[in-house]
Amino acid sequence: MFFSDEYKDGVFYGDQNFSIPYHMNYGAFVLEKFLKYKDKVALINGDTNEQITFGDLAQKIVNTTTFLTQLGVQTEDVVAVCSENRIEFLIAACAVFCVGATVTFLNISYGENEMNHAVNISKPKYIFLSGSASDSHYENLKKHNMIRKYIFFDNPPAKQQNVISFRDLADENIDLKSFKPVHFQGRIMTCMILYSSGTTGPAKGAKLSNLNYIIASQQPQPTERDLTMLTIAPWCSTMGIVTTLQGLIFGKKIVYQSRFNERAYLRAIEKYKVGYAIVAPPVLVILCKSKVANEYDLSSLEVVTSGGATTNIEVLNELKARYPSIKCVIQGYGMTEATGAVTNDFEKSFKEGSVGKPVPGIIAKIVDPDSGKVLGCREPGEVCIKGPVLFEGYIGMDLDKDLYPGGFYRTGDIGYYDEDGYFYIVDRIKELIKYNAWQVSPTEIEAILLKHKDVKDAGVTGTPDQLAGELPTALIVRQQNSQITEKDVIEFVDTKVAPWKKLRGGVIFVDEIPKNPSGKILRRKLKELISESRTRKVTSKL
Template identity: 55%
Template sequence: MNGIIYGDNNFSLPSHMNFGKYFLDKICTHNNAEALIDAATKKKITFDEMARQITSTVSCLKKLGVKQSDVVAICSENRIEFLITAIAIFYSGAILVCVNNGYSEDEVVHVLHISRPKYMFMSLSTYNKYYKLLKNLNLIEKFIIFDTISMNSEVINFNDMPQGSLEINTYKPTEENGGTALILYSSGTTGLAKAAKISHRSLIIAVQQPTLSKRNVVMLTITPWSSTMGIVILLQELFYGKTIAFLPRFDEKLYLHAIQTYKVCILTVAPPTIVTLCKSTIVKDFDISSVEIIYSGGAPLNSTVIKELKTRFPHIKRVLQGYGMTETTGALTTEEENMSREGSVGKIVYGAIIKIVDYETRKILGPGQFGEVCVKGPILFDGYIGKDSKDDFDEDGFYKTGDIAYYDEDGFFYIVDRIKELIKYKAWQVPPSELEGLLMKLPSVKDVGVVGIPDSLAGELPTAFIVKQPNMDVKETDIIKYINTKVSPWKRLRGGVIFVKEIPKTGSGKILRRKLRDMIPKLPASKL
């Protein structure tokens, strides 16, 4: 290998370049097989019925006045209507923006001011949580609620949308030529979420990546579909005809019951769920012998946990990992059932080009040498909305991931560390600078530095080091309560607050986070 690794170009691109049509045409070939199972409500839908509902929803969007390149938001927990609406939006030529239903009000305002959607689909819970806030923003022209509620002039029920008549085999999608299909939010070290533009072309390639297993088996997922990992894996496995059971959130008993009831073979999870399974005291009450494959993503999985998992659950044949990001439309490297190597995150995916470079000299490195992962190719995103991305790319057009990795002689990749300072809490990304910015608004805070401290269950816990203003008194509980009102649950200061006399910095003012970590005392049990 010459230091640049090329993924196969074993993918096809349709002439119309509309992901919605491409996906719909494919699922129609799966006929009456079960597509989605809501393990919480027991509601099911076949591929045939899904195709009909997608087409009907496209018609409804047209009747509502949704036009090409209009931005349409979905803010909901995982549910069947979420997927149907998403594909219909793609098909119509509009742009889907996924808004996480766990966002704080400040975060919702931030992300919507970036993408500025005209229409918004919501569940009843997100409607109750955000409607007053959203109404005052004066951005959304029409709200569509998946559940039945009393209506007003701005809100209609999903099932009451204006109907039309479209034939699946004759309706023609809007020509897109591979333009923006999806906006996903990606956190960064510069603060609040950035809006990454994902093209129809990138999604078309993403769903053609090899499936985790070629067998016709049931998969269970709890990953939010508003996240990159959640939506891309869902689309990919449905594309190949898999039956997907899902839950809106993790509930240990319900999760284990779903495995037993639906004979789940594949689990797609973040590491904390795997740790929970290893430590579970009720798992013995359920038959989970159908599980043969666990696919872990979102954060590195400790090799010790893998060994413990295989020891406790000997029926598990493969623990697979992948590595990716929003900017690469999901996985950049991944393992498959018959192509894995313990400790690695797999081989390069279709449509990607990777080079490993020395972080300082930018020299291309060979096998076994640690360096920054840089990537380009048709899977790459089309930049951020409202942000100059030139500093994110090198002179050869490679996106600089900020992650340190190496690959072996066989092309398997191994993640070593992150240049970026993101804290990984249960696979969620927590930008330290965002928390630091909020904390610096407090009159009692003179200076602050935030780092992640290791935690066996969550990965890392956000922890604040604070220098108090002279002659001002502030307690840890006051700071934690303040942050809890400003951020999503996964960004809370679960590692606590440590008061110090000084935040260590370089001569240029950059926080020396390594030195902050060295200052961490022995902490109490995890505050999850």
């Protein structure tokens, strides 16, 4: 057995040596990096070919920062961005960093209840809205009195108070040389609020600091080569915003799309000679099974990074067999609470099937979740982490219950490490459902179901799906004499949740929801009931 100096007494230490600027402002850090690549193309909209250089991106960030300052945005104010992936999204986010405020991202796909919940957690005073976001959410958002101004990327509604056009604030050029972002004088300040679903209910607001992001942005990229990068991950998600900003900080040209469309995705690889793609596991499956991929020249694609959920090694092998230009498919493991990556692998040293080694800024160990004992090589247990990239905590919640002695955060994920110190994720303690790398809280869906007058009791779990990972599935106990149908239940939930939380796994009616003596739902039993129900259906058709 061999370990480097990064391993001691059951604990793995990622590199803890970083350059920390005294200003402690992530926006200032980003601007300094962007200006190193001034004339190089930074972002390309893969659907419209709209492009912007690093220099122009920096200029628009400075222009927007200056306007926000004039508007009265102050340190510790919260500013929200609700938009699909577009250049203005990143300009707005980086400007909020520079002005010293906190940015939060409101998912454009949220239902009304989820939007209200997120707004009530973060309490933004200002909101940037795209046209699509405005169409879906503006009328509802106006009900929240804490919001002072709405800044519209597209055409603002006529004759509305507290409305500003983004075009009016981003066009007046401010002198880059004289511009100075807010200086925090070495203080650790909150930079971002992201939403992390838990098993106890709706999303929690995770606070990430400027220091968290400055350190995470110094973690090496999976490939050191200057390959054009393609991403479709929503920038409102941890995976989307972290990987995009990290790529830009390292000077990568990034092609982005707002949503996945098979032909558009393949066309973008061919048109922009994409060499490096960041994807969720379902996209790998689609590429493996694609009936149209042969119509496109994908020979430029050499490196693929997959995150959000583990991927079956057979899928990885099938992908490389079909697309010989792909030299490696790298898997990583991360979470919002770690400012992105916990472990990662690299083109020069990747081990197929693993999720790599702890990244800089992470200290990790594997612990028996019952006894708290630190476990050894190839002994599965709970992955526990700490370090300077660990988040500040959840808004309005005590973090102590999620920590082991010594400040190690309990991830809720089961994993192990091998003789070379590479990590593997095998299961989850937490009961989250992962649909297309999005997290779904079973208890959140159960709470919605129990509001239906014909539902006596409900339990929700995930059922395996090769394409999506897991499908949210409900087991329902009807009220006496109720004639509620599967369609009724699905439509009831559809109107109240985001697309990834819909009951795509269907509904099964049962006599009782299995629970332990304290009343906690036994989700393992739910999965058994689903399996039995589907076996009976198959048998009845024979």
